[in-house]
Amino acid sequence: MIEIDGLTKRYGDKTAVDGLSFVVEPGVVTGFLGPNGAGKSTTMRMIAGLDRPDSGTVRVNGKHYPQAPAPMAELGILLDARSVHPGLSARSNLLALARTAGIGRRRVDEVIELAGLAEVAGTRAGGFSLGMGQRLGVAAALLGQPQTVVLDEPVNGLDPDGVRWIRLLLKSLAAEGRTVLVSSHLMSEMAQTATQLVVLGRGKLITEASVQDFTAHAAGTGVLIRTPEPVRLGQLLAAPGITVINDGTDLLRVTGTTAAQIGAAAWRAHLPIYELTPTHASLEEAFMQDTQDSIEYHAGATR
Amino acid sequence: MSAITRPGLAPTSMVPVPVPVPVPAPAPAPMAPAPATVAGPVTQVRVVRAEWTKLLALRSTRWCGLTAVVLIVGLGAAIAGSGTAYHVSAGNTAAKGVSASLLGLLFAQLVIGVVGVLAFSGEYGTGMIRATLAVVPSRLPVLWAKVIALVGLVLPVTMLCAFADFFVATALVSTRGGSVLSLTDPGVLRTVVGSSLYLTVVVVIGLALGALLRKTAAGLSVFAAVFFVIPIVVGALPQNITGFAPYLPSNAGGALWGSPLGTAHALSPWAGFAVLCGYAVVLTAAAAWRLRRRDA
Numbered sequence: 002m003i004e005i006d007g008l009t010k011r012y013g014d015k016t017a018v019d020g021l022s023f024v025v026e027p028g029v030v031t032g033f034l035g036p037n038g039a040g041k042s043t044t045m046r047m048i049a050g051l052d053r054p055d056s057g058t059v060r061v062n063g064k065h066y067p068q069a070p071a072p073m074a075e076l077g078i079l080l081d082a083r084s085v086h087p088g089l090s091a092r093s094n095l096l097a098l099a100r101t102a103g104i105g106r107r108r109v110d111e112v113i114e115l116a117g118l119a120e121v122a123g124t125r126a127g128g129f130s131l132g133m134g135q136r137l138g139v140a141a142a143l144l145g146q147p148q149t150v151v152l153d154e155p156v157n158g159l160d161p162d163g164v165r166w167i168r169l170l171l172k173s174l175a176a177e178g179r180t181v182l183v184s185s186h187l188m189s190e191m192a193q194t195a196t197q198l199v200v201l202g203r204g205k206l207i208t209e210a211s212v213q214d215f216t217a218h219a220a221g222t223g224v225l226i227r228t229p230e231p232v233r234l235g236q237l238l239a240a241p242g243i244t245v246i247n248d249g250t251d252l253l254r255v256t257g258t259t260a261a262q263i264g265a266a267a268w269r270a271h272l273p274i275y276e277l278t279p280t281h282a283s284l285e286e287a288f289m290q291d292t293q294d295s296i297e298y299h300a301g302a303t304r
Numbered sequence: 305m306s307a308i309t310r311p312g313l314a315p316t317s318m319v320p321v322p323v324p325v326p327v328p329a330p331a332p333a334p335m336a337p338a339p340a341t342v343a344g345p346v347t348q349v350r351v352v353r354a355e356w357t358k359l360l361a362l363r364s365t366r367w368c369g370l371t372a373v374v375l376i377v378g379l380g381a382a383i384a385g386s387g388t389a390y391h392v393s394a395g396n397t398a399a400k401g402v403s404a405s406l407l408g409l410l411f412a413q414l415v416i417g418v419v420g421v422l423a424f425s426g427e428y429g430t431g432m433i434r435a436t437l438a439v440v441p442s443r444l445p446v447l448w449a450k451v452i453a454l455v456g457l458v459l460p461v462t463m464l465c466a467f468a469d470f471f472v473a474t475a476l477v478s479t480r481g482g483s484v485l486s487l488t489d490p491g492v493l494r495t496v497v498g499s500s501l502y503l504t505v506v507v508v509i510g511l512a513l514g515a516l517l518r519k520t521a522a523g524l525s526v527f528a529a530v531f532f533v534i535p536i537v538v539g540a541l542p543q544n545i546t547g548f549a550p551y552l553p554s555n556a557g558g559a560l561w562g563s564p565l566g567t568a569h570a571l572s573p574w575a576g577f578a579v580l581c582g583y584a585v586v587l588t589a590a591a592a593w594r595l596r597r598r599d600a
Contacts, residue, residue, distance in 0.1 A: 046599075053597075072438075072440065080438075084431045097357045097361075098436075100350055101346050101351050101354045102439065105342075144343075145439075
């Protein structure tokens with residue numbers, strides 16, 4: 002479990018994280034979303050005790066992490082920037098970390114196998130591709146079989162096979178009762194992996210919700226109807242709390258009611274319907290709507 | 305409707321079979337038990353092992369070590385084997401002769417300094433420091449472990465080099481008709497052992513500089529300036545304005561092994577060494593403070 006309370010971090014006059022509070026529960030995969038510069042990585046660095054908060058507290062499994070007697074049993078972390086020594090082999094990198102907690106070579110070989118690095122274990126990490134570097138970073142995070150796993154953009158640079166591996170890995174870690182916090186800017190990836198979401202914008206909490214609730218509340222969730230009688234059907238459906246949008250074609254977009262109710266109403270009024278489709282906002286759309294005001298760096302017009 | 309009977313199975317009896325009453329599953333505990341782990345507590349000994357693993361696996365360590373051996377022993381042999389063979393006389397003590405054969409130390413100390421600086425700046429430069437400090441979040445054990453690992457490597461290696469240099473150089477001097485220098489001559493053992501002690505403290509100073517400055521280029525520049533450039537520049541200046549010269553780290557430490565770059569009013573050997581150790585302690589304390597306080 003990760004408990005974050007009133008966390009604030011400033012770099013000079015820039016506030017990277019601003020009074021952030023949320024809880025990451027064990028047993029589920031929690032997605033950590035936010036546009037670039039929202040403060041995700043800074044928050045993760047504070048969870049690992051690498052950056053000191055200006056105010057507020059972070060507790061990992063109920064403890065102040067820097068004072069944990071067995072840190073590798075508590076937290077495994079993959080940071081976005083590379084954190085391996087290019088002059089050391091994958092195995093030496095892992096072994097050096099393992100030694101601090103008395104973890105033996107057998108476990109090191111185990112995570113090397115798990116991360117699919119067996120063939121390059123003896124090669125200097127400096128020659129690794131981005132994807133292999135990510136695999137090594139994930140292997141390092143898993144080394145101590147930690148109760149809490151924090152991964153910053155783990156699928157970054159991974160091939161489809163690697164993406165699938167991460168997805169299954171995260172789910173199995175959660176199923177073992179571990180706490181899993183994973184950031185990604187790939188919403189579609191989050192939608193397939195995470196069940197809970199923490200959404201940041203400009204260092205502040207925007208939403209803390211389940212993936213289901215998050216997308217359900219977003220506009221774009223509704224029913225799409227194709228009918229030769231759009232005007233009459235629109236008038237029939239109009240009611241408080243229900244919006245009907247007709248762009249002049251034979252398409253109606255209705256929110257605030259269900260496909261079943263629309264179908265029944267149309268049948269009673271003898272209005273033909275050619276198509277009746279419930280639509281859901283993708284996580285991506287919901288995310289864009291929620292964070293629009295807080296995007297730090299808008300893409301400028303291309304010249 | 306027809307009953308299906310499988311061969312070999314007795315016809316189903318109509319007597320109601322007692323259905324086992326399902327035992328209610330225990331209510332899930334509010335906090336699930338901690339999942340299995342292989343990780344034990346962090347101890348200073350374990351962190352030393354971790355640092356030792358890194359140090360020995362790095363190619364830079366091996367190259368620097370080899371270079372230092374060649375510089376100390378090779379240059380010593382070259383000096384003892386060329387020019388006029390050393391003769392002990394009123395002004396030229398046996399210890400001075402041994403010091404002269406250790407001239408390679410002036411260059412070896414730069415290589416040793418590189419190993420020290422890199423031990424920290426290399427981790428900051430590559431980003432490994434984040435992985436290191438994430439698994440040892442109390443941080444200071446990492447600094448102590450690096451000190452112990454470096455001392456544990458540099459002290460024995462340079463000690464072997466110093467004695468090898470002594471035996472090779474004295475053998476060459478005596479076979480070429482010079483004086484027979486012995487470890488029991490006054491100051492000779494101190495010079496030989498002192499050269500190794502000097503390099504051992506130098507690696508700690510390099511380490512502290514690397515931890516304080518975090519950048520390899522900055523650490524190496526400051527190190528080379530303090531141990532090589534400044535002493536030479538100061539040595540060329542008039543003595544009335546360079547009263548501080550004996551207290552420069554290289555000159556103070558040089559008093560222990562009779563550095564050929566030594567100043568006119570050098571400190572006594574052990575007082576000089578104490579001053580050098582003082583620098584190492586102050587710099588390491590500053591490095592500890594910075595490591596503890598600053599974001600990684």
